[in-house]
Amino acid sequence: MTQTDLARVQLGGAVHQNSALSRTGLQERVFSKLFQGLVYAQIWEDPVADMVGLDLGPEDNIVCIASGGCNLMSYLTASPASITAVDLSPAHVALVRLKLAAAQTLPDHRTFYDFLGHADKDSNIALYREFIAPVLDAESRRWWDSKQGLLGRRINMFRRGLYRHGALGRFIAAMHAVSRLGGVNYAPLLAATSLDQQRAFFDAEIAPLFANKAVRVLARQRAALFGLGIPPAQFEKLARDGGGDIVPVLKERTRKLMCDFPIQENYFAWAAFNRGYKDDGTGPVPPYLEAAHFDAVRKGAARATVVNRSLTDMLAGLPEASKQAYVLLDAQDWMTDAQLNALWTQITRTATPGARVLFRTGGTPDILPGRVAPALLDRWTYHPDLSRRMWEQDRSAIYGGVHLYTFDG
Structure with missing residues (x-):
């Protein structure tokens, strides 16, 4: 196969x-x-909020879902003992392996930022050829060197603007097109110097869009949100928070993204409304791209592994009591009860006492009670107050809940 x-x-x-x-x-x-292709060039969960709950240290062996890799790379700033990441998308595996290779081989933070921060410079192709390609595994190198339709080799995404590619990049492009039709210009939002200015922009420019009949009809189509990585099962969980209607949910989460965090500190807002980080390189970025963290990321990258497998299957091959932190993103929203129980059987088997599990949900409620067998879930403690605080601090704003469990043993 x-x-x-x-x-x-x-x-x-x-x-x-x-x-x-x-x-x-x-x-x-x-x-x-x-999902067989590239979906996320940038992961859409906040690693700073994650690390509030995970409390990572040098003794921790982490298991996570790779996605676009920004969070895995950012966890390296805490110098954990190891990180093992999985993803079902070969494109995500190739992207994260590329990021890890870039951290280990590029000469300095400036070239690293050119490659993954700006991610739109002609010189990035030469950096790839000279430094990164020679150390990439053969499978990932084939992926980046292969052609993508009429767009040339995939590595050219780093010349044209990485964050404009993938399903999420196309979704954001479509969002900008709809905004232009509605007469919205995001420049005043990106130049805002106070939360009051951001809220005034939302109230005047964005809230009216959600009252537009055409926008409401489009938003209610499940396929319209595929570009956000939201499958049909998760769409229904999101809609429940709006009494069965997805529109008020999308409106509220857009409001949170625009209004609850200073725009000059929220790189998710720049990714959404500028289609990339601040052009001059002075704006907010994921922790792994900050100059102060470059040495830690470079040193830690060798301790990270990325595999193209399901999380449950990968965990089944690990020794008992060998992991201290698990980051599941929103993957459980996709799962049946049988899949959830299989996953938590392996998490419980491989966890050491005190291990932390962090995950997100499209809807607000914790989805585990009543679905995961009590014999498993009763061995874990849920932390509602800390979970709520992490959700409040999550600048990505797309999820209804962030949830943290710790293992009692």
């Missing part, structure tokens, strides 16, 4: 919950096909 075939089977197992002949089943298969 080729790597592409394996990825297709794994993604199908994760996403396909309904018959292919049903409308939802067809949407699930379109979504899993999309």
Whole structure:
């Protein structure tokens, strides 16, 4: 079985919950096909909020989902003992391995930032050829050197603007197109110097868009949110927070992104409304791109591993009581009860006492009670106050909840 075939089977197992002949089943298969390519050039969860709850240190061995890799790379600033990341998308695996290789081989922080911060310079191709490609594994190098339709080799994304690519990049481009049709210019938001200015911009320019009939009809289509990495099962969880209507949920989370954090400190807002980090390199970025953290990231990158497997399967091959932190992103929103119990069986088996599990949910409630067997879940303690605080601090603003459990042993 080729790597592409394996990825297709794994993604199908994760996403396909309904018959292919049903409308939802067809949407699930379109979504899993999309996920075989690049979805996130930048992960859409806040690593700073994560590290409040994870309290990482040099003795911690971390397990996480790779996605676009920004959080894995940012966890390296805490100098953990190891990080093992998994992803069902071969594209995400290739991207994160590229980021790790860049951290270890590029000459200094300036070139590292050119490559992954600006990510749109002609010189980045030469950096790839001279420093990164020679140390990449053969599979990842083939992915980056292969052609992508009429756009040339995939590595050219780092010349054209990495953060404008992938399903999320295309979704943001579509959002900008809709905004232009509505007469919205994001420059005043990006230049705002106070939360009051940001709130005034939202109230005047963005809130009216959510009252537009065409926008409301579009937003209610499940496929419209595939570019955010939201499968049909998660779409329904999001809609529950709005009484069954996704529109008020999207409006409130857009408001949080725009209004609850100073724009000059929120790189997620820049990614959304500038389609990349601040052009002159002086704006907010993920921790791993900050100059102060470059040495720690460079040293830690060799202790990180990325594999193209499901999280449950990877954990099944690990020794008992060998891990101290688990970051599940929002993957559990996709899972059936059987899949959740299989995952938590392996988490519980591999966790040391005091281990932390952090995850996000599209809706507000914790999804585990009543679904994961009490014999498993009763061995863990949920931390509602800290979970709420992490959610409040999560600048990405897209999720309804951030949740933290610790293992009692």
